[in-house]
Amino acid sequence: MALATNQTERTAATTESVVVRYVLTGFALVFLTLFLFVPLVSVFWEALAKGWDLYLAALTDPEAVNAIKLTLITALIAVPLNLVFGVAAAWAIARFEFRGKALLTTLIDLPFSISPVVAGLIYVLLFGAQGWLGPWLAEHDIKIIFAIPGIVLATVFVTFPFVARELIPLMQAQGADEEQAALVLGASGWQTFWRVTLPNIKWGLLYGVILCNARAMGEFGAVSVVSGHIRGQTNTVPLHVEILYNEYNFIGAFACASLLAGLALVTLALKTFVEWRATQQHKGDAVPLEARARLASAH
Amino acid sequence: MSIDIRNVRKTFGDFIALENINLDIASGELLALLGPSGCGKTTLLRIIAGLETPDSGQILFHGEDATDRHVSERQVGFVFQHYALFRHMTVFDNVAFGLSVRPRRSRPSKEEIRERVMKLLKLVQLDWLADAYPAQLSGGQRQRIALARSLAVEPRVLLLDEPFGALDAKVRKDLRRWLRRLHDEMHITSVFVTHDQEEALEVSDRVVVMNHGRIEQAGRPDEIYETPATPFVTQFLGDVNLFHGRVDAGQVAIGDYAHPIADASATDGAAKVYVRPHDIELSREPGAALASGTIEHIHAVGPIVRVELKRDDSDAYIDAALTKEQYQSLRLMLGDQVYIRPRKVAVFVDEGAHI
Numbered sequence: 001m002a003l004a005t006n007q008t009e010r011t012a013a014t015t016e017s018v019v020v021r022y023v024l025t026g027f028a029l030v031f032l033t034l035f036l037f038v039p040l041v042s043v044f045w046e047a048l049a050k051g052w053d054l055y056l057a058a059l060t061d062p063e064a065v066n067a068i069k070l071t072l073i074t075a076l077i078a079v080p081l082n083l084v085f086g087v088a089a090a091w092a093i094a095r096f097e098f099r100g101k102a103l104l105t106t107l108i109d110l111p112f113s114i115s116p117v118v119a120g121l122i123y124v125l126l127f128g129a130q131g132w133l134g135p136w137l138a139e140h141d142i143k144i145i146f147a148i149p150g151i152v153l154a155t156v157f158v159t160f161p162f163v164a165r166e167l168i169p170l171m172q173a174q175g176a177d178e179e180q181a182a183l184v185l186g187a188s189g190w191q192t193f194w195r196v197t198l199p200n201i202k203w204g205l206l207y208g209v210i211l212c213n214a215r216a217m218g219e220f221g222a223v224s225v226v227s228g229h230i231r232g233q234t235n236t237v238p239l240h241v242e243i244l245y246n247e248y249n250f251i252g253a254f255a256c257a258s259l260l261a262g263l264a265l266v267t268l269a270l271k272t273f274v275e276w277r278a279t280q281q282h283k284g285d286a287v288p289l290e291a292r293a294r295l296a297s298a299h
Numbered sequence: 300m301s302i303d304i305r306n307v308r309k310t311f312g313d314f315i316a317l318e319n320i321n322l323d324i325a326s327g328e329l330l331a332l333l334g335p336s337g338c339g340k341t342t343l344l345r346i347i348a349g350l351e352t353p354d355s356g357q358i359l360f361h362g363e364d365a366t367d368r369h370v371s372e373r374q375v376g377f378v379f380q381h382y383a384l385f386r387h388m389t390v391f392d393n394v395a396f397g398l399s400v401r402p403r404r405s406r407p408s409k410e411e412i413r414e415r416v417m418k419l420l421k422l423v424q425l426d427w428l429a430d431a432y433p434a435q436l437s438g439g440q441r442q443r444i445a446l447a448r449s450l451a452v453e454p455r456v457l458l459l460d461e462p463f464g465a466l467d468a469k470v471r472k473d474l475r476r477w478l479r480r481l482h483d484e485m486h487i488t489s490v491f492v493t494h495d496q497e498e499a500l501e502v503s504d505r506v507v508v509m510n511h512g513r514i515e516q517a518g519r520p521d522e523i524y525e526t527p528a529t530p531f532v533t534q535f536l537g538d539v540n541l542f543h544g545r546v547d548a549g550q551v552a553i554g555d556y557a558h559p560i561a562d563a564s565a566t567d568g569a570a571k572v573y574v575r576p577h578d579i580e581l582s583r584e585p586g587a588a589l590a591s592g593t594i595e596h597i598h599a600v601g602p603i604v605r606v607e608l609k610r611d612d613s614d615a616y617i618d619a620a621l622t623k624e625q626y627q628s629l630r631l632m633l634g635d636q637v638y639i640r641p642r643k644v645a646v647f648v649d650e651g652a653h654i
Contacts, residue, residue, distance in 0.1 A: 177383035180350055183370050184377040185397035185452055195400070199387040 043261045047254035058255035063232050067240035067256070070148065074223075074236060075216040078155040082212050086163025087205070091197075093164075094171035095179070108164050111157055120154050120225025127153075146228030151236065154222040159212045166208030167201055174200055203278040207271065214267040218260055300361045300455040300488055301326045302347060307356030309342055316342045318512045320356070327486040329479070331499035334509035335535070340492045341460055343509075347490065348458050349373045360455065373456075376449030376487075380461040382441045384433035390444050391416055391429040397452035419447040422481075439470040446478075450485075459491035463498065471495075475502050496536050500524060508532050530647050533573045540579070540617050542572040542589070544646075551646050554612075556589040558644055566648055573645040576620035580640045581606065581629060588638035592617055594631060599623075606631065608639070 015021075048055055058064060092098070093105055111119060125131050127144040137144060144150045178200065182192040198205075220238040227234040235243065237256055245253035302324040309317040317339045324330050332340035345351040347358055349370030357366045365373055385393050392399075394416045398407055407415070420426040423443040433441055442462060449457065462478070463471040479502050482489055493499050499506050500520040507517040508531075516528040527533040534541075544553035546567050551558050553572060585591070592608030595616075604626040606619045617639060621629075631637065 177379050177381060178385055180370075181377065181379060181383040181448075182385075182396070182400075184348060184350070184373075184375060185400065185448070186371045186374075187396070187400040188371065191400045195396075196385055 040261055040264070043254055043257050046250065047258040049254075050251050054251050055255050055258075058249075058252040059259070061252070063235070064237075064240060064252070064256055066232050067235045067237045068259070070151070070234070071217050071236045071238075073148070074152050074155050075213055077152050078159055078216045079209060079213050081156055082159055082163050083205070083209060085160060086167060086208060086212075089164045090167035090171055091193075093168050095176055105168075108161050111160050116158055116219065116221030117225055119157050120222035122157075123150055123154055123226050145226055146230065146234060148234065150226040151223050151234060154226045155216050155219055158219055158222050159215045162212040162215065163205065163208035166204050166211070170201055170204040171197075203274055206274050210267055210270050210274065214263065217263055302456060302488060302490070303357075303359040303362070304343070304347070305357040305359065307343070307346060307353045307358070309339075309346060309351065309353050315512050317346070317353070320512075320514060322507060322514065322517065324488060324490065326361075326488055329482045329489045329502065329504045330491075331503035331506045332490060332492045332509060333494070333496060333499040333506050333535075334515075335494060337511075338509040339512040340509050344458050344460055344490060344492050347456070348375050348377050350377070374452070374454050376452065376454035376457045378442070378445050378449050378457070378459040378462050380464050382433070382438075382445045382465075384441055384445055384448070386433050389430050389432060390420070390425070390436070393433065393444060394419055394448045394451050396448065415451060419451055422450075423447045438466045439474060442466065442474065443477075446481075450487075454487065457487045457489040459489065461492050461494070463495075464493070471498070478502060500536070508535060510535075527573075527645060530571055530573070533645050533647075538576050538618055538620075539573045540576065542574065544570055544572050546570045546646065546648055551644065553589055556587065558589075558641065560646060568648045570646050570648045573647075574641040574643070576605070576618045577603075578641055578643040579617070579619040580642055581619055581621065581625075581631070581637045582640070583629070583635075583637060585638050587640070589641055590617065591636060591638050594633055594635045594637065597631065597633060599626065608637065611636070 016024075047058075089104065089108060093101060124145055127133050127137060127150065129138065129145070131145075142149075144153070178196050179192050182196045183189075187195070217236075218238060219236075220242075223236055224239055224242075227236070227239060229235060229239060229243065231243070237259060241253050241256045241260070244250075244256065302322075304320055304322040304324075307317055307320040308315075320339075320343060332343060334340050342351060346353050349365075349368060353366070357364055359365065360373070385396065388396070395412050398412045398415065401407075417426055417429070420429055423446060425440060425443055425447070428436065428440065428444075433444070436444065446459075446462075459478075463474050466474065475498055478491075491503070500523075503520065505517060506520050506523050508515045508523065510531050516523055516532045523532065524536055527536065533539055542553045544551045546552075546560065546569075548567070549560055551560055551570055551572055558572075582588075590610050590612065592610045594606055595609050596605075596607035598605040598607075602623060604621045604623060606621065606626075608617045608619065609615075610617060619639070629637075
């Protein structure tokens, strides 16, 4: 387009000089390379150090398969639960005024500020054999700690804030006008939520779910405390990596770690895609019809 | 459908938004709620709609108490100041929304919905935009779609919250006229909120002037303008010059000048006297003048010439408005000394009642 050519040649008064730009960018790149890129590459490097066969054998080992299954189950339960909690909490905070609202907002951020180990300990103190509910649970033969329910609970706790924190500012910024308009037009609460609110928050929601899932699958500290490390039963992939490494089974450890690293890369790719789609929508929206027609006919 | 508002009161914490509001709106009337920001007009509108609940008082629709009815059951149409169009739906889906959320039994068929929506879009002259998204429309187009959307459910009352506030002057004028014509065609009881007095006076059948949560005056636009009931209404509508005087035996005296008052039995006392710029007569003859002043500013663009004078006896300014002919015949220039005589005054004795 004829419009764009001259703009790149002028330096605006608000950009830094070339030297500063290169130094800062270089700095950031060096930092990222050292702390992100090198570790990531080294995981795959070490995993494949003794060849493809040993790598696959490590991944198809029954205990590894079990760990993968447990990680998937945990994520499959924790993420939908937190999706519902997160949307409900964001709806309450962004749309209503009530006593205790500030407290709720603070509580939502609590899992971020607590050490994951402490988070796991909370559940041990609550549901463990010597815990508050321990005797009651033993009576009814319900196992929470050192069993799958405990792992799921601990994971739900640490991944709770992601969806809510993503949605609250988004819903506050969007305002309640559209929802009020829907109500005046005769829509029920559910219709309003489903047809007006949800489409408006879908990208923020997806973003929150992606982050929630990444954390749910990769959580170590809290799960480590409640799981009991029973091989083949209560080990998620992160826990399994630790066990294998402590036994000097480096290929095994790095092979499982490569799964997590792969998950990180997929998460990153999905995040970028979601961000791109969200901005695409906004960009496409901004050009009014008449201007578009003019642009089209100008060629 | 008529609306009766009885003793409505609304507070937000310590702030009294509405106090003792009583208003009867006739069926088919186009009423304007006019007032400065914070006077409670939008709160009152939202209470009528059901988007807010009053602390006490009643709202009656055609004699039936609707105070406890949920907003979705009131059959009102509401047009928001910032349109509130559903950004993820096309214009067509926006307008069809009210019909598509009806329970299955009362929902019209797809063809019927399509017919009604296209008819409304033609009414607002935007049928060619049916597949566009709100973000692709201009402000004026969005507001017309918002109006079409609210009319789709055949409301008994139409409520508009500063509908033209976010638009530029030319579009505002066009839409104002368009709304009036639409109302004349459809005869729905309509209430709109505005802080623009020109808009209120031009469009509506009746104007309700509000201030600090109370109704100052309700009446036809010409009534409100010619015979304002309180100092606030006088000052709010149009420009006005303020003088201080005394009421004494059927006359109001401002310095040496005396002006007869219509109501000869009025109570005596200190009073505020308001004179509109176009009711001020300028001349070079000194006899029986209210005041004299020196011309400091002349604004001669357009059919009305605005002359700003500084009083000789104080530092106050007086605004006068003359027609082009009057201005030319007087041959006024900057620095001239002129004498002022009012043709018409509004007098309020300091307890507030209009004389």
